[in-house]
Amino acid sequence: MNIERGQGGSAAHRLGQELLKAIIALELPPGMRLSEQEIAERYGVSRQPVREALIALSRQRFVEVVPQRGTIVVKISVRELMEARFLREAIESAVIRRACESFSPTSRGRIDDSLDAQRRAAAKGDHSAFRRFDELFHVTLAEGADCPMAWTIVGDLKAHMDRACQLTLQGPSVMQALVAQHEQIIAAVDARDPEAAEAAMRNHLTEILRALPEAEQRHPELFA
Amino acid sequence: MNIERGQGGSAAHRLGQELLKAIIALELPPGMRLSEQEIAERYGVSRQPVREALIALSRQRFVEVVPQRGTIVVKISVRELMEARFLREAIESAVIRRACESFSPTSRGRIDDSLDAQRRAAAKGDHSAFRRFDELFHVTLAEGADCPMAWTIVGDLKAHMDRACQLTLQGPSVMQALVAQHEQIIAAVDARDPEAAEAAMRNHLTEILRALPEAEQRHPELFA
DNA sequence: GAGTTAATACTACCATACAACAACATACTA
DNA sequence: TAGTATGTTGTTGTATGGTAGTATTAACTC
Structure with a gap:
């Protein structure tokens, strides 16, 4: 499932929107382990834009990036x-x-x-x-x-x-x-x-x- | 002026803190044009962590990154x-x-x-x-x-x-x-x-x- | 000389490769 | 068997090369 190219800002930005939508819709359930690599393959982009999208999401506290360990969707509190x-x-x-x-x-x-x-x-x-x-x-x-x-x-x-x-x-x-x-x-x-x-x-x-x-x-x- | 290595999280994070401090202290004055390349050389890291720091700062509306144009310190409003x-x-x-x-x-x-x-x-x-x-x-x-x-x-x-x-x-x-x-x-x-x-x-x-x-x-x- | 066009230099952006580190599984030892 | 050491795998973090796009500048035309 490639992400559309050449519309609506950078790939990182579009990807961030997509992931946010999926998180709110609980398609990416709280506690789920995310992998930059996996998301990159899934959306047909490299790891870099994925990484930047996850950084933005972590600032919104929707995901938590644990150094050298992994990234998870934060649970509901x-x-x-x-x-x-x-x-x-x-x-x-x-x-x-x-x-x-x-x-x-x-x-x-x-x-x-x-x-x-x-x-x-x-x-x-x-x-x-x-x-x-x-x-x-x-x-x-x-x-x-x-x-x-x-x-x-x-x-x-x-x-x-x-x-x-x-x-x-x-x-x-x-x-x-x-x-x-x-x-x-x-x-x-x-x-x-x-x-x-x-x-x-x-x-x-x-x-x-x-x-x-x-x-x-x-x-x-x-x-x- | 190399940034200290091996302390206080990732280079991107430390760099973000440094830049934020400099922006608030007006050492990087409002309206100043920033360049990933230039900052990278100045702090002795590659462009990638610089980029990630700038993304974080743009979410805080301290810098504005204009696609394919450049990044500027936002003026005071x-x-x-x-x-x-x-x-x-x-x-x-x-x-x-x-x-x-x-x-x-x-x-x-x-x-x-x-x-x-x-x-x-x-x-x-x-x-x-x-x-x-x-x-x-x-x-x-x-x-x-x-x-x-x-x-x-x-x-x-x-x-x-x-x-x-x-x-x-x-x-x-x-x-x-x-x-x-x-x-x-x-x-x-x-x-x-x-x-x-x-x-x-x-x-x-x-x-x-x-x-x-x-x-x-x-x-x-x-x-x- | 004014306006137009092409070449150039710069930028952010993306892809790829590599390094650093943590966790796990496995083999080894007492 | 319990404990330890070590290799393997997977993760994020960093470095670097290449691409597309924009602004500037220089050359050119009228």
Whole structure:
């Protein structure tokens, strides 16, 4: 399976995206041992771009490189996920308050687009698409609040949370509930009500990991 | 100037630390054009570890690597620094509130140690040492509040702010003022007063960049 | 002389080869 | 048999050569 050449940046970058997607989708399960050589052959490139992609992933704490030993996909840690939620709450609640003060009109339009797309994905039960438009919602919030850098941080935290959420097999009903929470958040922004907006955001982020302890009991081998 | 071999991890990692230090100290000024080849010769290693170090630095947005063109030290952006301050405020104010609920006793001891060291560095006017112990103060706060991940984020943001602060030539009096702010923060934590602690933290972070506009006027070529 | 084109020099990027090191299996010894 | 020494294998880390692409510069045309 050769990776496409001549599009979307360097091979190392594309490979990093591919691996990240696979890790979040749990196709590369937590604890799995990776080998630069093996990945290189699998994707039809040399070891060097693989190595660079793994370095980037290790900075995001999705893999751990042990010198002269090997590279493994990091296991899911409830402890770290709770901390990630805490930090997301701190950042995104601040961002949403800022959004209540001023929000870019063009971003506001994109929010509606993403909500529509979320509803369609939820109805179809398409997890991959839902995740994509969920991400679009949060990144657009950050941009509209004139805080694009927030997404560079929240994106990483969200990716870890999304990976864990893959274990909870969320059906359409759960996804529709998430969309409703998104609607609640943006409604509070429209009403310029920072208290309500922050409360809605904190509630949203709290709900997401609610099913995590159950998932840990079902798949203990994937947790640290 | 060969880089030391056989200590502190891989050559790429050590080189990354060296380059980061040089960038923050403005020895590699914003806008400077870097070359893998040149750095490799300068530090007596091959181009590969240099490349890997630059990739890590580009993820921290300290350098920007333009494909097939070159690599440059990113210029200072007031816009981004203000955003970094906003995000640090969001994170560290949440952390300090958490610290008021529970704080590790052993971390509390290390806080005092770092404060002592800060006072000594401030008295001597040693910027490099002060920065090191200032960093120790904030990382210990995060650890003590059971939020070590917060530092992995705040550390990056702080590094950017520290680079800009190199332009403001802070004398001993400024450093002593910063120490006083630190003391105020930890005093509020000791008193278990989250409101006061958050207020002290926000004040601290606001003060840091106060002299930035003046610095921009003095060194416009270093800014984006 | 202004604009255009070709040659040149530089860059990051990728592939390959080699070195350093750790873990494991195996043979050997007391 | 228990313990030790040693060779083998597999891993990441480093060095080097070659490629594709871009900017610059020089030569050339009008």
